[in-house]
Amino acid sequence: MFRSRAERTKDLILLAARRCFAARGFDGATMDLIAAEAGVNKALPYNYFTNKQDLYAAVTRECFLRQVESMPDERDKSPAERVRLILGALLRALCADPECAQILRWELAGGASACLTATRNGKKPILERLTEAIAEGARDGSFRPGLEVREVALHILILAQSYFICRETFEDELGIGLETFSEPAAIDRVTDYCLRVLLP
Numbered sequence: 001m002f003r004s005r006a007e008r009t010k011d012l013i014l015l016a017a018r019r020c021f022a023a024r025g026f027d028g029a030t031m032d033l034i035a036a037e038a039g040v041n042k043a044l045p046y047n048y049f050t051n052k053q054d055l056y057a058a059v060t061r062e063c064f065l066r067q068v069e070s071m072p073d074e075r076d077k078s079p080a081e082r083v084r085l086i087l088g089a090l091l092r093a094l095c096a097d098p099e100c101a102q103i104l105r106w107e108l109a110g111g112a113s114a115c116l117t118a119t120r121n122g123k124k125p126i127l128e129r130l131t132e133a134i135a136e137g138a139r140d141g142s143f144r145p146g147l148e149v150r151e152v153a154l155h156i157l158i159l160a161q162s163y164f165i166c167r168e169t170f171e172d173e174l175g176i177g178l179e180t181f182s183e184p185a186a187i188d189r190v191t192d193y194c195l196r197v198l199l200p
Contacts, residue, residue, distance in 0.1 A: 010048045012038045017045075017059050022099040025106035026056055060107075063100040067093045068125045079137030080195055086130050087160045087191045094164055095182035101164045108158075108165055127153060134198060143198040156194045163190070 003011070016038035020029035031052055035042040049055040070093040074085040094101040131153040137143035163170050163181050170176045180186060 009040065009044065013040065013045050013048060013055070014058060014062065017055050018063070018099050018103070021056060021059055021106070022102040025109075026052075031055070060103065063097070063103055064126075066097060066100065071126065071129065074129075074133070079133050079140065079142050080198070082133035083130065083137075083156070083195060083198065084191045086126065086133065087156070087194055088187050090126060090157075091160060091163075091187045091190060092182070094161070095178065095187075098178065104161065105164055105167070108161075127157060130157060137198060141200075144200045147198070152197065156197060159197070160190055160194050 013034065017029070017034045020034045020037055023029070024033070029052075031045055032042045034055070035045050038045075045055065049058065067090055070089045072085050072089055074082040077085065094104070131150055134143060134147065134153050134156075135149045138145065138147050138149060158165075163176070167178075170181070176186070
């Protein structure tokens, strides 16, 4: 598919920004650094993005859109299987995209304060689907009664992503690197831990 020079330049800037935000976080990545990483004039990013927040929002939207696109259609499954499929797909997407996982880590470490709206917009579909699956399980009795559904969904989402938040701890204490964590058995183990929070 043909892409104009302007589109290719914008893509180049987005890729460079992704690398810089992953390596340095929102605060550490400057527009000048991003331009240098992209190999363009330092004024050029402003032709495509209003400011660093605008560029960061574009990067996080693209990053979390990939996660959403990785979600299977799980609606005809049982609540437990839906939770397992949603979390498994999310974890596989993060394992396959270490830069996105690192951006997520910076976001969580910083209280998601740098560009909260962009991240929320990206993650909401995953949280919504997880919330719906847990609510259905609470209604039909397959999950514990009396769950604060939205709160539990958020806790489970964070628990499932804990490897990416505390990666060095997992590596030092358990010898679990990204290659090991990305194996199907390891992802199944994490989803099992999460499901135990829900089961009666």
